[in-house]
Amino acid sequence: MNEFFTPAILTATIASGIQLAVPFLLAALGETLGQRSGVLNLGVDGIMLLGAFTSYYVALETGDLPLAVLAGLAVGAACGLATAFISVTLRAEQGISGIGVYLFALGLTSLLFLKLVGTPLPIEQPGKVEVPYLHELPLVGETLFRQDALVYLAFALVPIVTFVLNRTTFGLNVRAVGENPAAADSLGVSVARTRYVTVTIGSSLAGLAGATLMIDVGIFQQNITNAVGFIAIALVYFGAWRPIGVMLGALLYGMTQALVLSWKGLGIIPVSLSDLAAATPAVITVLALLTVARRFRQPAALAMPYTRGG
Amino acid sequence: MRKLLLMLATVAALMLAIPVVSASSKTDATTLKVALIAPSSHNDLAFTQSMHHALLNLQKKYGFELSVSENQFVVANAANIIRQYADQGYDLVIAHGSQYGGTIQQLAPLFPKTSFAWGTAGTTYGLPNVYAYEANSQEGGYVNGYIASLMSKTKIIGVIGPIAVGDAKLYVDGFVAGAKAQSQKTVVNVAYTGSFSDPSLMSKQASVFVAQKADVLTGSSQSVVGAINVARENNLKWFGTQWTQASLAPKNVVATQMYDWMPVLSQIVTRVQSGKLGGVSYRISLKNGGEKIQFNRAANTPKTIQAKAKKVVDGIVSGKIVVPSGL
Numbered sequence: 308m309n310e311f312f313t314p315a316i317l318t319a320t321i322a323s324g325i326q327l328a329v330p331f332l333l334a335a336l337g338e339t340l341g342q343r344s345g346v347l348n349l350g351v352d353g354i355m356l357l358g359a360f361t362s363y364y365v366a367l368e369t370g371d372l373p374l375a376v377l378a379g380l381a382v383g384a385a386c387g388l389a390t391a392f393i394s395v396t397l398r399a400e401q402g403i404s405g406i407g408v409y410l411f412a413l414g415l416t417s418l419l420f421l422k423l424v425g426t427p428l429p430i431e432q433p434g435k436v437e438v439p440y441l442h443e444l445p446l447v448g449e450t451l452f453r454q455d456a457l458v459y460l461a462f463a464l465v466p467i468v469t470f471v472l473n474r475t476t477f478g479l480n481v482r483a484v485g486e487n488p489a490a491a492d493s494l495g496v497s498v499a500r501t502r503y504v505t506v507t508i509g510s511s512l513a514g515l516a517g518a519t520l521m522i523d524v525g526i527f528q529q530n531i532t533n534a535v536g537f538i539a540i541a542l543v544y545f546g547a548w549r550p551i552g553v554m555l556g557a558l559l560y561g562m563t564q565a566l567v568l569s570w571k572g573l574g575i576i577p578v579s580l581s582d583l584a585a586a587t588p589a590v591i592t593v594l595a596l597l598t599v600a601r602r603f604r605q606p607a608a609l610a611m612p613y614t615r616g617g
Numbered sequence: 618m619r620k621l622l623l624m625l626a627t628v629a630a631l632m633l634a635i636p637v638v639s640a641s642s643k644t645d646a647t648t649l650k651v652a653l654i655a656p657s658s659h660n661d662l663a664f665t666q667s668m669h670h671a672l673l674n675l676q677k678k679y680g681f682e683l684s685v686s687e688n689q690f691v692v693a694n695a696a697n698i699i700r701q702y703a704d705q706g707y708d709l710v711i712a713h714g715s716q717y718g719g720t721i722q723q724l725a726p727l728f729p730k731t732s733f734a735w736g737t738a739g740t741t742y743g744l745p746n747v748y749a750y751e752a753n754s755q756e757g758g759y760v761n762g763y764i765a766s767l768m769s770k771t772k773i774i775g776v777i778g779p780i781a782v783g784d785a786k787l788y789v790d791g792f793v794a795g796a797k798a799q800s801q802k803t804v805v806n807v808a809y810t811g812s813f814s815d816p817s818l819m820s821k822q823a824s825v826f827v828a829q830k831a832d833v834l835t836g837s838s839q840s841v842v843g844a845i846n847v848a849r850e851n852n853l854k855w856f857g858t859q860w861t862q863a864s865l866a867p868k869n870v871v872a873t874q875m876y877d878w879m880p881v882l883s884q885i886v887t888r889v890q891s892g893k894l895g896g897v898s899y900r901i902s903l904k905n906g907g908e909k910i911q912f913n914r915a916a917n918t919p920k921t922i923q924a925k926a927k928k929v930v931d932g933i934v935s936g937k938i939v940v941p942s943g944l
Contacts, residue, residue: 310829319828323821417688421658426864429846524816525846526865528839529658529688533815565821571808572825578781578807585811 328561349405352536353412358514383514755791757874762795775826
């Protein structure tokens with residue numbers, strides 16, 4: 308156990324935890340936007356897969372990582388428009404249509420990976436971005452201030468989304484549409500337009516989450532997300548539909564994963580308990596969900612298609 | 618109209634979501650029909666690729682019709698596909714994954730005229746139409762571990778497994794035994810991520826080992842791509858198993874225990890052609906040529922190291938070195 312508290316191991320564990328949390332955070336922030344406006348998007352994991360594959364393929368073909376990230380965002384946005392069309396315009400049952408999007412993306416990315424990429428090759432990864440002076444601080448400098456640019460972006464989005472939701476007219480409209488779409492409609496707020504915007508932005512963040520995950524691993528693989536998108540949906544409930552709560556949930560999940568990995572590597576968790584320990588992040592998150600999130604209620608119109616006068 | 622559109626969209630999505638199935642063209646009614654069901658893709662640089670490669674080579678020799686269903690990581694879906702192949706009159710259905718054992722045990726008695734093969738496992742369940750195959754992964758693991766310990770400067774090695782079962786566990790156990798046989802002072806840290814398919818966890822586990830000053834890494838399963846990337850980024854040495862991963866890190870991949878299923882499959886296909894549908898277990902090993910240690914030329918491993926590896930291989934083949942399994 309003493310070895311765990313050495314600076315090198317602690318730094319590596321915390322840095323891993325932060326990196327593991329980022330895809331959860333981006334996807335969950337996007338889902339928060341959609342759910343606050345009343346749209347439940349269960350296709351997040353599928354959109355992440357499409358974002359991951361698109362950015363991988365673009366990076367492989369062009370070697371241009373910023374372009375690859377933009378491609379992931381764009382595919383996410385396109386998926387968001389499609390999801391909004393199904394959920395808002397067609398008023399389909401949101402849970403089932405989301406699962407359809409996930410299955411579609413799972414099959415499509417597997418097919419494209421096989422057909423377009425013969426022998427899988429790694430992409431060149433971006434260098435770490437160091438915050439001047441701060442990255443030299445002992446322990447926290449290495450873990451917090453020497454990270455990928457996308458890590459900073461993900462955490463910067465937390466106050467931005469909080470501000471947009473709580474301090475802007477658009478955010479007020481989003482919340483109104485999610486709580487009482489009929490009342491918002493009567494005040495001249497376009498329910499459909501608001502939901503289209505939130506789902507499109509939210510899905511583009513899911514696409515970005517997929518790109519981030521792929522860049523961190525350095526290569527695409529079938530089903531690379533391994534249900535990250537579904538866990539992100541659970542983290543929205545954990546975070547009580549608030550960006551800061553979502554961020555804390557993502558960090559809890561990522562840090563627990565990193566801690567388990569670190570303890571396995573040090574032999575603190577024996578091999579015989581290895582598989583059991585792998586479930587720890589999910590168990591802790593569910594327990595926290597039961598104790599924290601039950602105090603809050605979900606947006607009143609969540610998953611309810613809106614029909615004027617209906 | 619909306620419902621119709623929605624239905625069409627859903628059907629289209631589900632059709633596209635069906636995992637990739639490729640079939641060779643039919644020749645005539647007497648041509649043997651072989652099906653492969655695998656948990657990952659045929660270009661996974663690991664378990665599935667080793668089997669797919671062997672089947673393609675054998676197809677040239679025997680001219681059988683081959684259908685492949687890959688990415689069947691959900692056992693329930695795989696069970697449906699295995700049943701469909703049997704229903705469609707396939708002569709030999711190969712379920713390439715130890716997770717498919719229960720399905721084979723249930724389905725084989727229902728299709729007595731179909732031959733089933735599955736692995737890696739040692740049991741045919743006493744069924745006359747089931748073949749089993751497994752790999753002595755611990756042997757190549759031992760050789761890799763021996764060389765890894767020899768080449769390590771920090772004398773700290775990180776080993777990442779997926780789940781402690783099947784050939785993954787055998788490989789890891791053999792690797793640890795080989796490293797310790799070379800030097801008791803070598804520290805071999807072992808961790809299983811708990812997933813066969815999560816490269817992100819593999820990557821982070823590798824980072825933890827880097828922090829522990831490991832300068833050599835190894836791992837098993839199709840999810841090792843994440844860990845190999847960490848080896849590449851940190852300029853560490855990597856030892857592989859199942860299939861070469863040299864394309865991912867040409868300068869870092871030192872050696873790989875390659876699986877060659879052709880000797881085993883050749884025997885199974887020949888027996889099925891003669892009407893013997895099962896009841897035999899097979900095993901690939903260094904001795905029978907089903908396993909080979911392949912050095913990556915681009916890594917420029919010194920000839921002296923390669924010679925020592927050959928000596929260890931010879932020792933295992935001759936029986937002078939007995940590799941423990943199930944430590």
